[in-house]
Amino acid sequence: MPPSRPTPIVLLLLFALTAVSSSPLPPEDGIRVVSAEKRIDLTGPIVKVFLTLKVENAPGASDASQVLLAFTPTEVEHLAILKATRAEGKRKKKAYVPLSVEASDLAATPNGARLYSVLLSTPLKPGEKTTIEVLYVLTHTLEPFPAEIGQSESQLVYFRDSAVLLSPYHCLEQVTYIKMPSNRIESFTRVDPTSRAGTELKYGIYSNQMPNTYLPILVHYENNRPFAVVEELARKVEISHWGNVQITEQYKLKHGGARHKGVFSRLEYQSRPSMSGMSSFKNLLARLPPRVHSVYYRDEIGNISSSHLRTDSHKSELEIEPRYPLFGGWHCTFTIGYGLPLQDFVFESDDGRRYINLTFGCPLLDTVVDDLTIKVVLPEGSKNPQPSVPFETEQHIEMSYSYLDVVGRTTVVLKKKNVVGEHNVPFQVHYEFNPIFMLAEPMMLISAVFLFFVACIAYLHMDLSIRKSL
């Protein structure tokens, strides 16, 4: 079926792509996308895409148990998270059921596009329709152009994507909306019909697209939102059954936007804030659990006093201000530590094992973490540690040594790359702990003091005189 209202370039591209795509389609080739709505949110440093797909299984085809999504190789490299849900039930009883998504090696796809399959909870019968909502986040895909800017210049970035949805299925109707943070859009590729309304661009409505069509577009726009990138984050969680969970986090923060060139004039920065340092940021907000105590914010030089802590019954907010504002390419290293009450986080499950319930990810809002390491240090005498995290992480177990330790504390280490705010979900670490081991610490102190008394008694009973006293 030829697409309607094509331009000559589009026709050429289509011909080229469909000529290459002589690959066999997966068994679910009866699926067609009836309508697709893609909403791209470019208002921050990361790209968030909300995709609503209405798919239909052709009558006469077999039951479909999965729906495939296609991504280009660059998108796959920068993909931080991919989630899919399906609305089940009608009207008031609508519940969004999360679906599991797996990378799929099915079928060779043109130009190296990678497929991810969304596994449906109930197979789609022939002639049936369903709506799937997909959310995915891409990090480090916005390219600053110009790559270097001065202090009083605005930051402009390139965004590259396709006007039509890259899909292994026929697409009857689709539209793409792109939302920008401000009204300034330098340029954007026109693939008719394209329209612009203030901060939103609309590419659509395109009808009857062949599978695996890709029409590249380039949008050049202004984005002055803080591009906070945490290059490395090392979080250490120490559990003490005497009543405290101590969390220490070490950050290496960087401004990941257009690099700063030229001098930094503090006078200009402070006297004209609206015209200087628009792409820089000086505050960061961290969301911490409620009932947090002993919060500190320091770096290698010492304590940093420019911070504010606001607590309420649901959460605590720590607003930190590094020693200097961050411009493009500048780094800053600091440590944040805080203590939490034990009863909020450690629980005992039915089978007698204890577990700690923590939030994965970084407490700083709107940041991307390139390399996250979480170490959960369990109390001395803990056995069989078992982490359960809802997504893939690298895990291993090691030993840490701390105060009053004899055998060492079992530590569970979890590592993940490319972590965004959508990864801030609870995870648990289960372990077995016999409360009698808590007595080991006072026993050590008692035996040390008793040794001193025994030494006194022994000295007083010893007779070191040379002459026998009467």
Added chain:
Amino acid sequence: MAANSVSTPVPVAWYPTLAVAMVSVGLMLTASFFIYEATSSRKSRSLAKEITTGAAASVVLGFGSLFVLLASGVYV
């Protein structure tokens, strides 16, 4: 999975009070140990009495120093 919060063996609010109380009792017992050593002569000393006073003082001092550590924020 029914979850019960894990609670501490001693309420956390008691830590400073317990620390001060136990350390003072422990020091008083230590004092009575040394007074006994100083006032008795070599012949009339009883090893049993020395060891019991020493053991009692060390138990109370040991727990007292643990609570001092916990009350000052070093959660061992």
